[in-house]
Amino acid sequence: MPVTLLGAAEIRALAAELDVTPTKKLGQNFVVDANTVRKIVHVAGVRDGERVVEIGPGLGSLTLAILEAGAAVTAVEIDHRLAERLSATAAAHGVAGDRLTVVDADALRVTELPGDPTILVANLPYNVSVPVLLHFLETFPHLDRGVVMVQAEVGERLAAPPGSKVYGAPSVKAAWYGTWRLAGTVSRQVFWPVPNVDSVLVGFQRDGEPRGTEEERRATFAIVDAAFQQRRKMLRQALSGIFGGGSAEASAVLEAAGVAPTARGEELTVDDFQHIARVAPARSARASLGG
Ligand code: SAM
Numbered sequence: 001m002p003v004t005l006l007g008a009a010e011i012r013a014l015a016a017e018l019d020v021t022p023t024k025k026l027g028q029n030f031v032v033d034a035n036t037v038r039k040i041v042h043v044a045g046v047r048d049g050e051r052v053v054e055i056g057p058g059l060g061s062l063t064l065a066i067l068e069a070g071a072a073v074t075a076v077e078i079d080h081r082l083a084e085r086l087s088a089t090a091a092a093h094g095v096a097g098d099r100l101t102v103v104d105a106d107a108l109r110v111t112e113l114p115g116d117p118t119i120l121v122a123n124l125p126y127n128v129s130v131p132v133l134l135h136f137l138e139t140f141p142h143l144d145r146g147v148v149m150v151q152a153e154v155g156e157r158l159a160a161p162p163g164s165k166v167y168g169a170p171s172v173k174a175a176w177y178g179t180w181r182l183a184g185t186v187s188r189q190v191f192w193p194v195p196n197v198d199s200v201l202v203g204f205q206r207d208g209e210p211r212g213t214e215e216e217r218r219a220t221f222a223i224v225d226a227a228f229q230q231r232r233k234m235l236r237q238a239l240s241g242i243f244g245g246g247s248a249e250a251s252a253v254l255e256a257a258g259v260a261p262t263a264r265g266e267e268l269t270v271d272d273f274q275h276i277a278r279v280a281p282a283r284s285a286r287a288s289l290g291g
Contacts, residue, residue: 001094002068002094003064003067003068003093003094003095004064004068004093004094005034005037005038005061005064005065005068005093006032006034006059006060006061006064006089006093007032007034008032008033008192011030011032011059011061011192012032012192014059014085014089015030015059018081018082018085019081020059020079020081020082022192022193024127025127026078026079026125026127027056027124027125027126027127027128027129028058028079028125029123029126029191029192029193029194029195030058030059030061030191030192031061031062031123031190031191032061032190032191032192033189033190034061034065036186036187036190037061037062037064037065038065038068039184040062040065040121040123040147040149040201041062041065041066041068041069041121043147043183043184043201043203044119044121044145044146044147044203045145046066046069046071046119046121047069047070047071048069048070048071049070049071049072050071050072050118050119051071051072051073051074051115051116051117051118051119052066052071052072052073052074052117052119052120052121053073053074053075053076053113053117053119053120053121053122053136053140053143054066054073054074054075054076054120054121054122055076055107055120055122055124055125055132055136056076056077056078056107056122056123056124056125057073057075057076057077057082057086057102058077058079058082058123059082059085059086059089060086060089060090060093062121062122062123063075063086063090063100064089064090064093064095066121067090067093067095067099067100071119072098072099072100072101072115073099073100073101073117074101074103074113074114074115074117075100075101075102075103076103076105076107076110076113077102077103077104077105078104078105078106078107080104083102083103083104084104086100086102087100087102101114101115107128107132107135107136108128108131108132108135110139111139113140116142117140117142117143118142118143118144118145119143119144119145119146120133120136120143120145120146120147120148121146121147121148122146122148122149123148123149124148124149124150126150126151126154126195126197129148129150129151129154130154130158130170133148133158133174134173134174137174137177137178137206138177138217141210143206144205144206145203145204145205145206146203146204147183147201147202147203147204148201148202149186149199149200149201149202150199150200150202151197151198151199151200152185152197152198152199152200153166153197154170155182155199155200155201155202156182156200157170157171158170158171158174158180158202158204159171159180159181159182159202162266162267162268162269163266163267164266167266168228168231168266169224169225169227169228172224172228172268172269172270172273173221173224174204175269175270176211176217176220176221176270176274177204177206177207178204178205178206178207179204179205179207180202180203180204181202181203181204182200182201182202183200183201183202183203184200184201185198185199185200185201186198186199186200186201211270211274212274216274216277216278219277219280219281220270220273220274220276220277222242222277223239223242223273223276223277223280224265224273226238226239226241226242227239227264227265227268227273228265228266231264231265231266232264233264234261234262234263234264235250235254235259235260235261235262235263235264235265235268236250236251236254236261236262237250238264238265239253239254239276243280247261253276253279253280254276256279257272257275257276257278257279258275259272259275259276
């Protein structure tokens with residue numbers, strides 16, 4: 001039996017039946033257009049036999065499009081009413097039971113994903129899109145690639161190169177894990193309710209090897225946060241509070257990392273930030289040995 005998709009009328013009827021009124025708090029804007037969910041799956045290059053994790057399946061529009069492509073889905077949904085209903089919706093639309101696994105949980109807190117999915121496809125809840133993406137990339141190293149729908153402003157930030165106006169902490173942190181690209185815009189009219197922001201698709205491909213240890217990642221992200229908290233300041237000032245020794249020590253660390261102390265965070269690549277994080281402990285160890 002072929003998998004069929006949800007139509008706009010069915011989505012509203014399902015919500016009414018479950019007594020679900022979409023809430024802003026959970027970023028609930030449901031896609032009511034079959035072409036859009038098929039486009040997302042197409043852009044993600046989902047193939048028969050792969051396993052996808054979907055964050056926030058909601059009533060199941062995108063879930064069914066992923067299943068239609070022949071993939072299996074692990075779906076993580078925080079709203080119990082929606083999580084509880086999803087398997088029945090999938091079965092009614094031609095999906096065999098074992099191809100969909102529903103996890104009734106907050107995606108920000110999950111630490112295990114049944115089926116070890118390798119692809120992330122989601123229309124993300126916009127209020128938590130960046131933390132949830134970073135949590136998944138950090139926690140699930142087998143996630144190799146993905147396409148997510150996010151607020152346009154957030155998508156532009158995630159995919160921004162150094163030096164651009166919107167380059168910031170999320171851009172550098174996302175780049176820690178791999179390469180990001182903008183992959184298309186989505187009309188507001190495909191959502192119910194219609195949101196008051198524009199949306200884009202963003203794709204990512206994880207780099208082959210992890211670029212550093214967990215300790216190094218934490219140290220790098222702390223430097224990134226400090227650099228962008230005061231983004232107009234030169235790095236020797238913006239980082240003056242984090243190495244001990246004020247701006248003189250910050251300048252010395254930056255110079256040792258080959259970064260101009262007068263540069264600003266927005267000019268640095270993720271490699272530069274990682275280099276600073278690597279140099280700093282070596283300097284403080286030398287200092288404590290009197291070297
Ligand atoms: N995928 C569906 C679609 O495209 O129609 C729904 C997308 S809607 C933008 C976001 C979904 O994420 C909602 O179903 C919402 O309940 C769920 N959600 C919000 N916060 C969540 C969280 N922290 N963990 C898991 N799901 C969450």
